[in-house]
Amino acid sequence: MSASVPTIVASQSFALQAGTNGGTVQEVFSAQGQDITSQIQGGQLAGTLQIRDQVIPQLLTGLNDLASQFATSFNAKHTAGFDRSGNPGQNFFNPLASTTNAAANFGVAITDPSLIAASSDGSAGSNGNIAQLIAVRDQQLPSGASPMDMYSNLVLQVGNFGANAQADSNATGLSLQQLTDQRNAVSGVSLDEESTNLIRYQRAYEASARVVTTVDSMLQTLMTMGVTT
Amino acid sequence: MRVNPDMSADVLSAIWETQSQENTALQQMSTGKRVNSPSDDPLAAAQMVANSDQSNRTDQYLQNIDTLTSQLQTADGALSSVVQALTQAITLGVQGSTGTLSDGNRQQIVQNLKGIQSQLVQLANTSVGGSYLFGGTATTAPPYTLDSTSPSGVTYNGNSGTNTVQPADGLNLQTNLPGSQLFQNSGGDVFGSLQQLLTALQSGTTTDAGTATNQLRSAFDFVTGQRIFYGNGINQLSSTQTYLQQEKLTLTSQENNLVGADLTKAATDLTRAQTAHEAALAAAARILPTSLLDYLK
Numbered sequence: 001m002s003a004s005v006p007t008i009v010a011s012q013s014f015a016l017q018a019g020t021n022g023g024t025v026q027e028v029f030s031a032q033g034q035d036i037t038s039q040i041q042g043g044q045l046a047g048t049l050q051i052r053d054q055v056i057p058q059l060l061t062g063l064n065d066l067a068s069q070f071a072t073s074f075n076a077k078h079t080a081g082f083d084r085s086g087n088p089g090q091n092f093f094n095p096l097a098s099t100t101n102a103a104a105n106f107g108v109a110i111t112d113p114s115l116i117a118a119s120s121d122g123s124a125g126s127n128g129n130i131a132q133l134i135a136v137r138d139q140q141l142p143s144g145a146s147p148m149d150m151y152s153n154l155v156l157q158v159g160n161f162g163a164n165a166q167a168d169s170n171a172t173g174l175s176l177q178q179l180t181d182q183r184n185a186v187s188g189v190s191l192d193e194e195s196t197n198l199i200r201y202q203r204a205y206e207a208s209a210r211v212v213t214t215v216d217s218m219l220q221t222l223m224t225m226g227v228t229t
Numbered sequence: 230m231r232v233n234p235d236m237s238a239d240v241l242s243a244i245w246e247t248q249s250q251e252n253t254a255l256q257q258m259s260t261g262k263r264v265n266s267p268s269d270d271p272l273a274a275a276q277m278v279a280n281s282d283q284s285n286r287t288d289q290y291l292q293n294i295d296t297l298t299s300q301l302q303t304a305d306g307a308l309s310s311v312v313q314a315l316t317q318a319i320t321l322g323v324q325g326s327t328g329t330l331s332d333g334n335r336q337q338i339v340q341n342l343k344g345i346q347s348q349l350v351q352l353a354n355t356s357v358g359g360s361y362l363f364g365g366t367a368t369t370a371p372p373y374t375l376d377s378t379s380p381s382g383v384t385y386n387g388n389s390g391t392n393t394v395q396p397a398d399g400l401n402l403q404t405n406l407p408g409s410q411l412f413q414n415s416g417g418d419v420f421g422s423l424q425q426l427l428t429a430l431q432s433g434t435t436t437d438a439g440t441a442t443n444q445l446r447s448a449f450d451f452v453t454g455q456r457i458f459y460g461n462g463i464n465q466l467s468s469t470q471t472y473l474q475q476e477k478l479t480l481t482s483q484e485n486n487l488v489g490a491d492l493t494k495a496a497t498d499l500t501r502a503q504t505a506h507e508a509a510l511a512a513a514a515r516i517l518p519t520s521l522l523d524y525l526k
Binding site for chain 2: 124157159182199
Protein backbone atom coordinates (compact mmCIF):
# COMPACT_ATOMS: atom_id res chain seq x y z
CA MET A 1 0.00 0.00 0.00
CA SER A 2 1.56 3.25 -1.07
CA ALA A 3 1.39 6.30 1.08
CA SER A 4 -1.73 8.34 0.70
CA VAL A 5 -1.48 11.45 -1.40
CA PRO A 6 -2.43 14.70 0.32
CA THR A 7 -4.80 16.89 -1.61
CA ILE A 8 -5.25 19.60 0.99
CA VAL A 9 -2.48 20.61 3.43
CA ALA A 10 -3.23 23.56 5.69
CA SER A 11 -4.36 26.34 3.41
CA GLN A 12 -2.82 24.81 0.30
CA SER A 13 -4.73 22.51 -2.11
CA PHE A 14 -3.30 20.23 -4.78
CA ALA A 15 -5.50 19.84 -7.87
CA LEU A 16 -6.02 16.31 -9.26
CA GLN A 17 -5.67 15.68 -12.97
CA ALA A 18 -7.19 13.21 -15.41
CA GLY A 19 -5.26 11.51 -18.19
CA THR A 20 -4.50 8.16 -19.74
CA ASN A 21 -1.87 5.87 -18.31
CA GLY A 22 -0.88 3.81 -21.32
CA GLY A 23 -4.44 2.52 -21.79
CA THR A 24 -7.56 3.96 -23.38
CA VAL A 25 -9.45 4.93 -20.24
CA GLN A 26 -8.92 8.04 -18.17
CA GLU A 27 -7.10 7.69 -14.84
CA VAL A 28 -6.80 10.10 -11.95
CA PHE A 29 -3.36 11.63 -11.26
CA SER A 30 -2.13 13.55 -8.27
CA ALA A 31 -0.54 16.96 -8.67
CA GLN A 32 2.83 15.17 -8.58
CA GLY A 33 1.84 13.03 -11.58
CA GLN A 34 1.25 9.78 -9.65
CA ASP A 35 -1.61 7.50 -10.81
CA ILE A 36 -3.87 7.35 -7.74
CA THR A 37 -7.00 5.85 -9.37
CA SER A 38 -6.83 2.64 -7.30
CA GLN A 39 -6.40 4.61 -4.06
CA ILE A 40 -9.72 6.41 -4.38
CA GLN A 41 -11.95 4.39 -2.09
CA GLY A 42 -14.96 6.61 -1.43
CA GLY A 43 -17.05 9.50 -2.59
CA GLN A 44 -18.68 10.30 -5.88
CA LEU A 45 -15.46 9.80 -7.83
CA ALA A 46 -14.94 6.28 -6.44
CA GLY A 47 -18.59 5.45 -7.24
CA THR A 48 -18.21 6.61 -10.82
CA LEU A 49 -14.96 4.66 -11.18
CA GLN A 50 -16.56 1.53 -9.75
CA ILE A 51 -19.44 1.79 -12.25
CA ARG A 52 -16.98 2.29 -15.09
CA ASP A 53 -14.43 -0.37 -14.14
CA GLN A 54 -16.58 -3.13 -12.61
CA VAL A 55 -20.33 -2.87 -13.23
CA ILE A 56 -20.41 -1.82 -16.87
CA PRO A 57 -17.65 -4.23 -18.04
CA GLN A 58 -19.60 -7.12 -16.46
CA LEU A 59 -22.80 -6.15 -18.31
CA LEU A 60 -20.84 -5.49 -21.48
CA THR A 61 -19.34 -8.96 -21.34
CA GLY A 62 -22.85 -10.43 -21.13
CA LEU A 63 -24.02 -8.36 -24.09
CA ASN A 64 -20.91 -9.19 -26.15
CA ASP A 65 -21.29 -12.92 -25.39
CA LEU A 66 -24.91 -12.81 -26.50
CA ALA A 67 -24.09 -10.95 -29.73
CA SER A 68 -21.17 -13.17 -30.71
CA GLN A 69 -22.78 -16.49 -29.76
CA PHE A 70 -26.05 -15.63 -31.46
CA ALA A 71 -24.35 -14.39 -34.63
CA THR A 72 -22.16 -17.50 -34.76
CA SER A 73 -25.06 -19.93 -34.24
CA PHE A 74 -27.28 -18.14 -36.75
CA ASN A 75 -24.50 -17.97 -39.33
CA ALA A 76 -23.83 -21.70 -38.92
CA LYS A 77 -27.47 -22.47 -39.79
CA HIS A 78 -27.57 -19.86 -42.52
CA THR A 79 -24.46 -21.11 -44.31
CA ALA A 80 -25.94 -24.64 -44.27
CA GLY A 81 -28.79 -23.46 -46.53
CA PHE A 82 -28.96 -22.10 -50.05
CA ASP A 83 -29.98 -18.67 -51.32
CA ARG A 84 -32.56 -17.92 -54.00
CA SER A 85 -30.02 -18.43 -56.78
CA GLY A 86 -29.11 -21.86 -55.42
CA ASN A 87 -25.71 -20.80 -54.08
CA PRO A 88 -24.63 -21.90 -50.60
CA GLY A 89 -25.69 -19.39 -47.95
CA GLN A 90 -23.24 -16.70 -46.87
CA ASN A 91 -22.87 -15.30 -43.36
CA PHE A 92 -26.11 -13.55 -42.39
CA PHE A 93 -24.48 -11.52 -39.62
CA ASN A 94 -21.01 -9.99 -39.74
CA PRO A 95 -18.74 -12.75 -38.45
CA LEU A 96 -17.40 -11.68 -35.06
CA ALA A 97 -13.84 -12.83 -34.61
CA SER A 98 -13.72 -12.22 -30.87
CA THR A 99 -16.18 -11.26 -28.18
CA THR A 100 -14.46 -7.89 -27.70
CA ASN A 101 -16.82 -5.20 -28.97
CA ALA A 102 -19.03 -7.95 -30.44
CA ALA A 103 -22.24 -6.10 -29.59
CA ALA A 104 -20.92 -2.91 -31.19
CA ASN A 105 -19.91 -4.71 -34.39
CA PHE A 106 -23.08 -6.80 -34.54
CA GLY A 107 -24.82 -6.23 -37.87
CA VAL A 108 -26.39 -7.89 -40.87
CA ALA A 109 -23.79 -8.79 -43.47
CA ILE A 110 -25.97 -9.33 -46.52
CA THR A 111 -27.70 -6.46 -48.27
CA ASP A 112 -29.66 -8.35 -50.92
CA PRO A 113 -32.82 -10.13 -49.70
CA SER A 114 -32.33 -12.82 -52.34
CA LEU A 115 -29.18 -13.88 -50.45
CA ILE A 116 -31.26 -15.10 -47.51
CA ALA A 117 -30.57 -18.83 -47.38
CA ALA A 118 -34.14 -20.06 -46.94
CA SER A 119 -33.72 -23.06 -49.19
CA SER A 120 -32.62 -26.39 -47.83
CA ASP A 121 -32.03 -28.08 -51.21
CA GLY A 122 -30.96 -25.26 -53.54
CA SER A 123 -34.31 -24.82 -55.29
CA ALA A 124 -35.53 -21.21 -55.28
CA GLY A 125 -38.92 -21.83 -53.68
CA SER A 126 -37.85 -24.12 -50.87
CA ASN A 127 -38.20 -22.82 -47.32
CA GLY A 128 -36.75 -25.81 -45.50
CA ASN A 129 -33.88 -23.88 -43.93
CA ILE A 130 -36.19 -21.23 -42.45
CA ALA A 131 -37.32 -23.71 -39.79
CA GLN A 132 -33.65 -24.25 -38.89
CA LEU A 133 -33.09 -20.50 -38.63
CA ILE A 134 -36.18 -20.02 -36.47
CA ALA A 135 -35.02 -22.86 -34.22
CA VAL A 136 -31.92 -20.84 -33.23
CA ARG A 137 -34.23 -18.75 -31.05
CA ASP A 138 -34.98 -21.66 -28.73
CA GLN A 139 -31.68 -23.48 -28.95
CA GLN A 140 -29.04 -23.31 -26.26
CA LEU A 141 -26.07 -21.13 -27.12
CA PRO A 142 -22.62 -22.15 -25.84
CA SER A 143 -23.42 -20.19 -22.67
CA GLY A 144 -26.09 -22.82 -21.86
CA ALA A 145 -29.07 -20.51 -22.28
CA SER A 146 -31.24 -19.55 -25.24
CA PRO A 147 -30.72 -16.05 -26.73
CA MET A 148 -33.99 -14.88 -25.20
CA ASP A 149 -33.00 -16.12 -21.74
CA MET A 150 -29.58 -14.51 -22.03
CA TYR A 151 -31.16 -11.19 -22.90
CA SER A 152 -33.80 -11.47 -20.14
CA ASN A 153 -30.96 -12.13 -17.69
CA LEU A 154 -29.16 -9.00 -18.83
CA VAL A 155 -32.31 -6.94 -18.33
CA LEU A 156 -32.72 -8.49 -14.88
CA GLN A 157 -29.10 -7.69 -13.98
CA VAL A 158 -29.35 -4.07 -15.13
CA GLY A 159 -32.66 -3.68 -13.30
CA ASN A 160 -31.20 -5.20 -10.12
CA PHE A 161 -28.15 -2.94 -10.22
CA GLY A 162 -30.43 0.07 -10.52
CA ALA A 163 -32.90 -1.09 -7.87
CA ASN A 164 -30.13 -2.06 -5.41
CA ALA A 165 -28.31 1.24 -5.91
CA GLN A 166 -31.57 3.07 -5.31
CA ALA A 167 -32.27 1.08 -2.10
CA ASP A 168 -28.68 1.57 -0.86
CA SER A 169 -28.90 5.27 -1.59
CA ASN A 170 -32.18 5.56 0.32
CA ALA A 171 -30.83 3.63 3.32
CA THR A 172 -27.56 5.55 3.41
CA GLY A 173 -29.43 8.83 3.00
CA LEU A 174 -31.62 8.01 6.00
CA SER A 175 -28.71 7.09 8.26
CA LEU A 176 -26.82 10.18 7.12
CA GLN A 177 -29.81 12.29 8.03
CA GLN A 178 -30.06 10.71 11.48
CA LEU A 179 -26.36 11.17 12.14
CA THR A 180 -26.56 14.80 11.03
CA ASP A 181 -29.51 15.28 13.34
CA GLN A 182 -27.62 13.75 16.27
CA ARG A 183 -24.53 15.82 15.58
CA ASN A 184 -26.50 19.02 15.23
CA ALA A 185 -28.39 18.21 18.41
CA VAL A 186 -25.04 18.38 20.21
CA SER A 187 -23.21 21.03 18.28
CA GLY A 188 -25.91 23.04 16.54
CA VAL A 189 -26.63 26.60 17.55
CA SER A 190 -30.11 26.94 19.04
CA LEU A 191 -31.32 30.51 18.71
CA ASP A 192 -33.71 29.91 21.59
CA GLU A 193 -30.94 28.70 23.87
CA GLU A 194 -28.58 31.48 22.93
CA SER A 195 -31.34 34.10 23.18
CA THR A 196 -32.20 32.80 26.64
CA ASN A 197 -28.57 32.96 27.65
CA LEU A 198 -28.32 36.38 26.13
CA ILE A 199 -31.28 37.59 28.14
CA ARG A 200 -29.89 36.02 31.28
CA TYR A 201 -26.51 37.66 30.82
CA GLN A 202 -28.22 40.90 29.94
CA ARG A 203 -30.30 40.71 33.09
CA ALA A 204 -27.23 39.86 35.17
CA TYR A 205 -25.41 42.74 33.61
CA GLU A 206 -28.36 45.00 34.31
CA ALA A 207 -28.43 43.74 37.88
CA SER A 208 -24.71 44.35 38.29
CA ALA A 209 -25.13 47.78 36.80
CA ARG A 210 -27.93 48.43 39.25
CA VAL A 211 -25.64 47.42 42.12
CA VAL A 212 -22.95 49.74 40.83
CA THR A 213 -25.51 52.54 40.47
CA THR A 214 -26.79 51.90 43.96
CA VAL A 215 -23.30 51.86 45.47
CA ASP A 216 -22.47 54.98 43.50
CA SER A 217 -25.58 56.72 44.77
CA MET A 218 -24.81 55.59 48.34
CA LEU A 219 -21.26 56.88 48.07
CA GLN A 220 -22.53 60.10 46.65
CA THR A 221 -24.95 60.47 49.59
CA LEU A 222 -22.11 59.66 51.96
CA MET A 223 -19.93 62.30 50.39
CA THR A 224 -22.71 64.86 50.49
CA MET A 225 -23.17 64.18 54.22
CA GLY A 226 -19.64 65.47 54.93
CA VAL A 227 -20.14 68.75 53.08
CA THR A 228 -21.82 71.58 54.90
CA THR A 229 -24.02 73.68 52.77
CA MET B 230 -33.56 16.82 25.86
CA ARG B 231 -31.73 18.92 23.43
CA VAL B 232 -32.88 18.39 19.87
CA ASN B 233 -31.35 19.43 16.57
CA PRO B 234 -32.15 23.16 16.56
CA ASP B 235 -31.76 23.41 12.75
CA MET B 236 -34.68 21.59 11.22
CA SER B 237 -34.17 22.90 7.69
CA ALA B 238 -32.36 19.76 6.52
CA ASP B 239 -35.10 17.45 7.82
CA VAL B 240 -37.82 19.66 6.39
CA LEU B 241 -36.07 19.83 3.02
CA SER B 242 -35.68 16.05 2.80
CA ALA B 243 -39.36 15.60 3.72
CA ILE B 244 -40.34 18.03 0.94
CA TRP B 245 -38.13 16.18 -1.56
CA GLU B 246 -39.55 12.84 -0.49
CA THR B 247 -43.17 13.93 -1.02
CA GLN B 248 -42.22 15.59 -4.30
CA SER B 249 -40.61 12.38 -5.54
CA GLN B 250 -43.75 10.42 -4.56
CA GLU B 251 -45.81 12.92 -6.54
CA ASN B 252 -43.54 12.48 -9.56
CA THR B 253 -43.74 8.69 -9.38
CA ALA B 254 -47.54 8.73 -9.21
CA LEU B 255 -47.73 11.30 -12.00
CA GLN B 256 -45.39 9.27 -14.23
CA GLN B 257 -47.44 6.12 -13.64
CA MET B 258 -50.63 7.95 -14.54
CA SER B 259 -49.27 9.64 -17.67
CA THR B 260 -47.53 6.53 -19.09
CA GLY B 261 -50.09 4.05 -17.77
CA LYS B 262 -47.12 1.91 -16.72
CA ARG B 263 -45.89 0.87 -13.32
CA VAL B 264 -42.50 -0.21 -14.67
CA ASN B 265 -40.91 2.58 -16.67
CA SER B 266 -37.33 1.40 -16.37
CA PRO B 267 -35.88 -2.03 -15.46
CA SER B 268 -34.94 -0.83 -11.96
CA ASP B 269 -38.60 -0.13 -11.13
CA ASP B 270 -39.18 -3.89 -11.04
CA PRO B 271 -36.28 -5.96 -12.42
CA LEU B 272 -38.17 -9.25 -12.45
CA ALA B 273 -41.20 -7.85 -14.28
CA ALA B 274 -38.92 -6.12 -16.79
CA ALA B 275 -37.13 -9.42 -17.49
CA GLN B 276 -40.43 -11.25 -17.92
CA MET B 277 -41.58 -8.52 -20.27
CA VAL B 278 -38.72 -9.43 -22.63
CA ALA B 279 -40.25 -12.86 -23.19
CA ASN B 280 -43.74 -11.39 -23.33
CA SER B 281 -42.93 -8.84 -26.02
CA ASP B 282 -40.99 -11.46 -28.00
CA GLN B 283 -44.03 -13.71 -28.02
CA SER B 284 -46.29 -10.77 -28.84
CA ASN B 285 -44.13 -9.77 -31.84
CA ARG B 286 -44.02 -13.38 -32.97
CA THR B 287 -47.81 -13.61 -32.80
CA ASP B 288 -48.14 -10.44 -34.90
CA GLN B 289 -45.81 -11.95 -37.50
CA TYR B 290 -47.70 -15.26 -37.46
CA LEU B 291 -50.97 -13.41 -38.08
CA GLN B 292 -49.41 -11.53 -40.99
CA ASN B 293 -48.03 -14.78 -42.41
CA ILE B 294 -51.44 -16.40 -42.15
CA ASP B 295 -52.98 -13.64 -44.29
CA THR B 296 -50.37 -14.11 -47.03
CA LEU B 297 -50.58 -17.86 -46.84
CA THR B 298 -54.37 -17.95 -46.92
CA SER B 299 -54.50 -15.86 -50.09
CA GLN B 300 -51.87 -18.14 -51.65
CA LEU B 301 -53.88 -21.26 -50.78
CA GLN B 302 -57.08 -19.61 -52.03
CA THR B 303 -55.44 -18.76 -55.36
CA ALA B 304 -54.26 -22.36 -55.71
CA ASP B 305 -57.71 -23.67 -54.81
CA GLY B 306 -59.31 -21.26 -57.31
CA ALA B 307 -56.95 -22.48 -60.03
CA LEU B 308 -57.86 -26.10 -59.28
CA SER B 309 -61.53 -25.20 -59.41
CA SER B 310 -60.99 -23.81 -62.94
CA VAL B 311 -59.04 -26.98 -63.82
CA VAL B 312 -62.03 -29.05 -62.73
CA GLN B 313 -64.35 -26.92 -64.90
CA ALA B 314 -62.05 -27.26 -67.91
CA LEU B 315 -61.94 -31.03 -67.35
CA THR B 316 -65.76 -31.17 -67.29
CA GLN B 317 -65.76 -29.48 -70.69
CA ALA B 318 -63.09 -31.84 -71.98
CA ILE B 319 -65.08 -34.89 -70.79
CA THR B 320 -68.22 -33.60 -72.56
CA LEU B 321 -66.17 -33.13 -75.74
CA GLY B 322 -64.62 -36.58 -75.28
CA VAL B 323 -68.08 -38.18 -74.98
CA GLN B 324 -69.13 -36.41 -78.20
CA GLY B 325 -65.90 -37.53 -79.90
CA SER B 326 -66.33 -41.16 -78.96
CA THR B 327 -69.70 -41.52 -80.71
CA GLY B 328 -69.16 -42.98 -84.15
CA THR B 329 -71.50 -40.69 -86.06
CA LEU B 330 -69.24 -37.62 -86.24
CA SER B 331 -68.19 -36.02 -89.50
CA ASP B 332 -64.47 -35.29 -89.98
CA GLY B 333 -65.25 -31.59 -89.77
CA ASN B 334 -66.98 -31.97 -86.41
CA ARG B 335 -64.14 -34.13 -85.17
CA GLN B 336 -61.62 -31.43 -86.19
CA GLN B 337 -63.77 -28.89 -84.36
CA ILE B 338 -63.61 -31.00 -81.18
CA VAL B 339 -59.85 -31.41 -81.53
CA GLN B 340 -59.45 -27.63 -81.83
CA ASN B 341 -61.62 -27.11 -78.72
CA LEU B 342 -59.61 -29.71 -76.79
CA LYS B 343 -56.32 -28.01 -77.80
CA GLY B 344 -57.76 -24.76 -76.46
CA ILE B 345 -58.57 -26.55 -73.18
CA GLN B 346 -55.04 -28.02 -73.12
CA SER B 347 -53.39 -24.59 -73.30
CA GLN B 348 -55.88 -23.25 -70.76
CA LEU B 349 -54.85 -26.07 -68.39
CA VAL B 350 -51.17 -25.25 -68.93
CA GLN B 351 -51.94 -21.65 -68.11
CA LEU B 352 -53.78 -22.70 -64.92
CA ALA B 353 -50.95 -25.01 -63.91
CA ASN B 354 -48.62 -22.00 -64.31
CA THR B 355 -50.62 -19.88 -61.84
CA SER B 356 -48.35 -17.56 -59.86
CA VAL B 357 -48.67 -15.32 -56.81
CA GLY B 358 -46.25 -12.42 -56.55
CA GLY B 359 -43.97 -13.92 -59.20
CA SER B 360 -43.74 -17.30 -57.55
CA TYR B 361 -45.32 -20.28 -59.31
CA LEU B 362 -47.67 -22.32 -57.13
CA PHE B 363 -47.49 -25.73 -58.82
CA GLY B 364 -43.76 -26.09 -59.57
CA GLY B 365 -42.84 -27.77 -56.30
CA THR B 366 -40.02 -25.71 -54.82
CA ALA B 367 -38.83 -24.56 -58.27
CA THR B 368 -40.93 -21.43 -58.14
CA THR B 369 -39.01 -19.00 -60.31
CA ALA B 370 -39.94 -20.41 -63.77
CA PRO B 371 -43.32 -21.53 -65.19
CA PRO B 372 -43.53 -25.24 -64.34
CA TYR B 373 -45.38 -26.35 -67.50
CA THR B 374 -44.73 -25.76 -71.20
CA LEU B 375 -46.65 -27.27 -74.14
CA ASP B 376 -44.61 -29.96 -75.83
CA SER B 377 -46.18 -31.89 -78.74
CA THR B 378 -43.37 -34.45 -78.73
CA SER B 379 -44.04 -35.53 -75.17
CA PRO B 380 -46.59 -38.33 -74.57
CA SER B 381 -48.39 -36.08 -72.12
CA GLY B 382 -48.30 -33.07 -74.47
CA VAL B 383 -46.43 -31.01 -71.88
CA THR B 384 -43.06 -30.79 -70.17
CA TYR B 385 -42.82 -30.40 -66.41
CA ASN B 386 -39.95 -28.08 -65.41
CA GLY B 387 -40.70 -28.12 -61.70
CA ASN B 388 -39.64 -30.59 -59.03
CA SER B 389 -41.45 -32.70 -56.44
CA GLY B 390 -40.42 -30.55 -53.44
CA THR B 391 -42.92 -29.41 -50.85
CA ASN B 392 -42.74 -26.57 -48.34
CA THR B 393 -43.84 -26.59 -44.73
CA VAL B 394 -44.72 -23.39 -42.94
CA GLN B 395 -45.07 -22.78 -39.23
CA PRO B 396 -48.22 -20.66 -38.86
CA ALA B 397 -48.04 -20.86 -35.06
CA ASP B 398 -45.73 -22.30 -32.41
CA GLY B 399 -45.56 -26.06 -32.75
CA LEU B 400 -47.82 -26.26 -35.80
CA ASN B 401 -46.47 -27.30 -39.19
CA LEU B 402 -48.56 -26.94 -42.33
CA GLN B 403 -47.66 -28.19 -45.80
CA THR B 404 -48.45 -25.33 -48.15
CA ASN B 405 -48.06 -26.68 -51.67
CA LEU B 406 -48.58 -29.70 -53.89
CA PRO B 407 -46.15 -30.04 -56.80
CA GLY B 408 -47.67 -30.09 -60.31
CA SER B 409 -46.25 -33.55 -60.96
CA GLN B 410 -48.40 -34.89 -58.13
CA LEU B 411 -51.50 -32.86 -59.02
CA PHE B 412 -51.70 -33.05 -62.80
CA GLN B 413 -49.64 -36.11 -63.74
CA ASN B 414 -50.47 -38.54 -60.97
CA SER B 415 -50.79 -42.25 -61.70
CA GLY B 416 -54.18 -42.08 -59.97
CA GLY B 417 -55.46 -39.55 -62.50
CA ASP B 418 -53.26 -38.00 -65.19
CA VAL B 419 -54.79 -34.71 -66.42
CA PHE B 420 -52.32 -33.88 -69.16
CA GLY B 421 -51.62 -37.50 -70.16
CA SER B 422 -55.28 -38.47 -70.64
CA LEU B 423 -56.06 -35.23 -72.49
CA GLN B 424 -53.19 -35.85 -74.91
CA GLN B 425 -54.37 -39.45 -75.29
CA LEU B 426 -57.87 -38.20 -76.20
CA LEU B 427 -56.41 -35.78 -78.75
CA THR B 428 -54.36 -38.56 -80.36
CA ALA B 429 -57.38 -40.89 -80.40
CA LEU B 430 -59.56 -38.24 -82.08
CA GLN B 431 -56.88 -37.38 -84.63
CA SER B 432 -55.71 -40.85 -85.57
CA GLY B 433 -57.45 -43.50 -83.44
CA THR B 434 -60.73 -45.32 -83.14
CA THR B 435 -63.86 -44.28 -81.24
CA THR B 436 -63.04 -47.01 -78.71
CA ASP B 437 -59.66 -45.34 -78.06
CA ALA B 438 -61.47 -42.03 -77.59
CA GLY B 439 -63.87 -43.70 -75.11
CA THR B 440 -60.97 -45.15 -73.10
CA ALA B 441 -59.22 -41.75 -73.04
CA THR B 442 -62.48 -40.07 -71.90
CA ASN B 443 -62.76 -42.56 -69.03
CA GLN B 444 -59.19 -41.71 -68.02
CA LEU B 445 -60.14 -38.02 -68.10
CA ARG B 446 -62.96 -38.87 -65.70
CA SER B 447 -60.56 -40.46 -63.22
CA ALA B 448 -58.29 -37.39 -63.58
CA PHE B 449 -61.34 -35.25 -62.81
CA ASP B 450 -62.05 -37.30 -59.67
CA PHE B 451 -58.44 -37.14 -58.61
CA VAL B 452 -58.10 -33.33 -58.96
CA THR B 453 -61.45 -32.82 -57.19
CA GLY B 454 -60.10 -34.98 -54.36
CA GLN B 455 -56.87 -32.97 -54.14
CA ARG B 456 -58.83 -29.77 -53.58
CA ILE B 457 -59.52 -31.08 -50.06
CA PHE B 458 -55.81 -30.48 -49.31
CA TYR B 459 -56.20 -26.75 -49.96
CA GLY B 460 -59.61 -26.52 -48.28
CA ASN B 461 -58.17 -28.18 -45.17
CA GLY B 462 -55.19 -25.83 -45.19
CA ILE B 463 -57.42 -22.76 -45.41
CA ASN B 464 -59.64 -24.05 -42.57
CA GLN B 465 -56.65 -24.81 -40.40
CA LEU B 466 -55.20 -21.34 -41.00
CA SER B 467 -58.51 -19.73 -40.16
CA SER B 468 -58.81 -21.55 -36.84
CA THR B 469 -55.14 -20.80 -36.08
CA GLN B 470 -55.88 -17.15 -36.74
CA THR B 471 -58.70 -17.18 -34.19
CA TYR B 472 -56.43 -18.90 -31.70
CA LEU B 473 -53.61 -16.39 -32.25
CA GLN B 474 -55.93 -13.42 -31.85
CA GLN B 475 -57.03 -14.90 -28.54
CA GLU B 476 -53.39 -15.42 -27.58
CA LYS B 477 -52.68 -11.79 -28.43
CA LEU B 478 -55.39 -10.71 -25.98
CA THR B 479 -53.93 -12.97 -23.30
CA LEU B 480 -50.46 -11.51 -23.89
CA THR B 481 -51.77 -7.96 -23.68
CA SER B 482 -53.52 -8.66 -20.40
CA GLN B 483 -50.38 -10.40 -19.12
CA GLU B 484 -48.36 -7.31 -20.08
CA ASN B 485 -50.85 -5.19 -18.20
CA ASN B 486 -50.43 -7.35 -15.11
CA LEU B 487 -46.64 -7.23 -15.34
CA VAL B 488 -45.93 -3.58 -16.01
CA GLY B 489 -49.28 -1.77 -16.21
CA ALA B 490 -50.11 0.84 -13.62
CA ASP B 491 -53.10 0.50 -11.35
CA LEU B 492 -54.59 3.87 -12.26
CA THR B 493 -56.92 4.04 -9.26
CA LYS B 494 -54.00 3.39 -6.95
CA ALA B 495 -51.79 5.88 -8.83
CA ALA B 496 -54.49 8.56 -8.59
CA THR B 497 -54.92 7.93 -4.86
CA ASP B 498 -51.13 7.99 -4.38
CA LEU B 499 -50.95 11.26 -6.26
CA THR B 500 -53.59 12.90 -4.09
CA ARG B 501 -51.95 11.62 -0.93
CA ALA B 502 -48.48 12.76 -2.01
CA GLN B 503 -49.90 16.14 -3.00
CA THR B 504 -51.54 16.60 0.41
CA ALA B 505 -48.36 15.51 2.19
CA HIS B 506 -46.26 17.85 0.05
CA GLU B 507 -48.52 20.83 0.75
CA ALA B 508 -48.61 20.01 4.46
CA ALA B 509 -44.80 19.82 4.60
CA LEU B 510 -44.50 23.17 2.82
CA ALA B 511 -47.09 24.82 5.08
CA ALA B 512 -45.49 23.43 8.25
CA ALA B 513 -42.05 24.54 7.10
CA ALA B 514 -43.32 28.04 6.38
CA ARG B 515 -44.84 28.33 9.87
CA ILE B 516 -42.15 26.72 12.00
CA LEU B 517 -38.79 27.45 10.37
CA PRO B 518 -38.51 31.26 10.91
CA THR B 519 -39.91 31.19 14.44
CA SER B 520 -37.55 31.61 17.41
CA LEU B 521 -37.60 33.32 20.77
CA LEU B 522 -36.27 36.42 19.07
CA ASP B 523 -39.66 36.95 17.45
CA TYR B 524 -41.21 37.42 20.88
CA LEU B 525 -38.57 39.74 22.32
CA LYS B 526 -39.62 43.25 21.65
